[in-house]
Amino acid sequence: MAKSFILVDAEISKIKDVSSELDKTGLEVYPLFGDHDFIVITEFGDSKITANNLLEKIHPIDGVVKTKTLVGSDI
Structure with a gap:
């Protein structure tokens, strides 16, 4: 199982x-401070899911x- 990290x-x-709205997606979401506003973390077996x-x-x-x-x- 691989993970994707979506900034x-x-x-x-x-x-x-x-x-x-991100909270409503059911995905794992964290607010960030810095260059990006949120990170969404997903696990997938197929890149089509991401x-x-x-x-x-x-x-x-x-x-x-x-x-x-x-x-x-x-790795």
Whole structure:
């Protein structure tokens, strides 16, 4: 099982709204301080799951302006 770490950037005026909407996705979400506003952590056996999380759950949220996905695996 691999993990993906999705860094989410939001419009500053919509941080609380984006946080609320991310919480509703059922994904593991943490607010951040620094270059990015949130990190979403998912486990998957198929990379399509990460793509679906981005396309169906995260990108449609009003106020999300950018994401960056990092994929981790065992080495």
